[in-house]
């Protein structure tokens with residue numbers, strides 16, 4: 436990866452305070468990119484190495500609130516005058532079965548997992564058109580491709596991101612030369628997943644079902660995201676890159 440490509444560029448990452456988003460924020464900042472990232476809660480002390488502080492700009496912003504998104508993107512534009520990269524990462528992967536879901540709950544899943552990416556991309560379009568990077572990455576998931584249960588609401592919302600990615604790639608590619616791609620992880624052993632969900636049996640099942648016999652960490656997603664942002668992927672747009680150790684094969 437051409438790390439120098441990211442130096443002095445500007446990125447927005449939604450939900451960069453933990454998990455995969457935190458790893459992407461760290462990798463971009465290490466490469467010299469100025470990274471504006473958001474979450475609903477403050478970033479815990481010690482989350483990022485102190486030497487990266489000069490490249491990190493965290494803001495409290497609930498991405499399900501379009502007005503808060505507009506304030507966030509406006510501040511980035513006031514400081515940076517352009518945006519090179521947008522990573523739509525923040526999501527909610529709650530496990531809910533159909534009969535346990537009401538209409539409000541479905542709206543909440545759509546708001547964070549689908550609508551927010553549309554809102555952020557629309558707001559960032561002007562800045563991305565002015566930037567040199569001209570790349571958007573949406574974080575997807577293999578859950579809906581595998582039809583995993585009980586992810587009915589999450590899958591319904593996340594699968595919509597594929598259609599958005601494709602249509603947006605066509606529209607923004609023609610208009611500004613902006614590329615829009617998706618990176619879809621399998622099950623990643625983040626601190627939160629390990630604490631809340633992953634059992635020893637799950638680990639064994641993953642190792643059985645994957646082609647590669649190791650458990651995936653955040654770092655396995657970071658480089659594919661940076662690849663899709665970098666000029667190494669300059670002719671790739673509207674694509675969905677599955678990163679799951681070879682469990683799902685399309």
Ligand SMILES: NC(=O)c1ccc[n+]([C@@H]2O[C@H](COP(=O)([O-])OP(=O)(O)OC[C@H]3O[C@@H](n4cnc5c(N)ncnc54)[C@H](OP(=O)(O)O)[C@@H]3O)[C@@H](O)[C@H]2O)c1
Nearest residue numbers: 450452453454455474475476497498525526574576622623
């Ligand atoms: N981990 C996996 O196994 C896995 C598998 C497939 C796909 N993915 C996808 O990868 C991405 C990252 O997942 P992850 O597991 O790393 O997530 P995570 O650990 O749950 O982190 C989510 C991040 O988003 C922020 N966030 C959540 N809701 C937000 C909101 N409404 N507004 C602003 N920020 C918000 C969180 O901070 P606050 O809580 O402070 O807001 C946090 O920084 C997601 O798109 C997910 O669907 C993950």
